[in-house]
Amino acid sequence: AQSVTQPDIHITVSEGASLELRCNYSYGATPYLFWYVQSPGQGLQLLLKYFSGDTLVQGIKGFEAEFKRSQSSFNLRKPSVHWSDAAEYFCAVGRTKAHNFNKFYFGSGTKLNVKP
Amino acid sequence: IAGITQAPTSQILAAGRRMTLRCTQDMRHNAMYWYRQDLGLGLRLIHYSNTAGTTGKGEVPDGYSVSRANTDDFPLTLASAVPSQTSVYFCASGEGADTGELFFGEGSRLTVL
Numbered sequence: 001a002q003s004v005t006q007p008d009i010h011i012t013v014s015e016g017a018s019l020e021l022r023c024n025y026s027y028g029a030t031p032y033l034f035w036y037v038q039s040p041g042q043g044l045q046l047l048l049k050y051f052s053g054d055t056l057v058q059g060i061k062g063f064e065a066e067f068k069r070s071q072s073s074f075n076l077r078k079p080s081v082h083w084s085d086a087a088e089y090f091c092a093v094g095r096t097k098a099h100n101f102n103k104f105y106f107g108s109g110t111k112l113n114v115k116p
Numbered sequence: 117i118a119g120i121t122q123a124p125t126s127q128i129l130a131a132g133r134r135m136t137l138r139c140t141q142d143m144r145h146n147a148m149y150w151y152r153q154d155l156g157l158g159l160r161l162i163h164y165s166n167t168a169g170t171t172g173k174g175e176v177p178d179g180y181s182v183s184r185a186n187t188d189d190f191p192l193t194l195a196s197a198v199p200s201q202t203s204v205y206f207c208a209s210g211e212g213a214d215t216g217e218l219f220f221g222e223g224s225r226l227t228v229l
Contacts, residue, residue: 106158
């Protein structure tokens, strides 16, 4: 069965420090991978996605993620965190495009706190 | 640009009552989804619709029903609410096969007493 694991429930980093949020997935085929961000009281917004090709993908707000098939991972990174990055981050894996993504599986989320 | 509009934003409901959460999108997306978000569980898919006139069951469909009479609207109905349906509900829509991106509403917080 498909699943997404985000092992860190909460992470606190200092402003200006680097960030890495972990995501591991279990999926039988080549996955379509996503990272979404949710600010308090808001819906989710797409940060970046991986379908194929270059395994390092760039997203909005200075985020990037690297797909590592051998580790079944899709970790999110940012070299220098800003206070406005404090939010909850969700990793997701989607089914094939032919199925119109009606089978998205979300991780349980990682809440990021940023210290001044 | 409105995107996805959900209503109500918040509701307290007595157990056993019927409730419909409304969702409207103005992006002409074919695919629409209902998720519930619970602490520690992330988002779980309740129902989805790939196109107007069709619907399908997600991971946690029991106690919920949906309809998709047209492209823009995708209401979620709780026929007889129970306390375990206390949650935050998100409606989303998608452009479909080419991008895979979901666009989310701001959520409806439902409390069933």
